Amino acid sequence: MKLNYAELVQRVGWGEEFQFYYKDEEYWISLNKEGYYLTRGKDSYTQSFATTEELFREGRIDGKSIYDIWELIEI
Secondary structure: OOOOHHHHHHHHHOOOOEEEEEOOEEEEEEEEOOEEEEEEOOOOOEEEEOOHHHHHHHOOEOOEOHHHHHHHEEO
């Protein structure tokens, strides 16, 4: 069963971290006491955010939000 987008947002908000793939590239959603991070595996390019909401609103992969590319993401 594939995780739906709302579940992902909720579970990240609970503190879970996720590895996923988009166009065969690895990405991570992670967190620490400083904030939330969206990181591309191949070069460790990282975007940082203060909140879960900011990560999902402002985070970009190929210029698109996670919501916009959700159907192409494999978790």
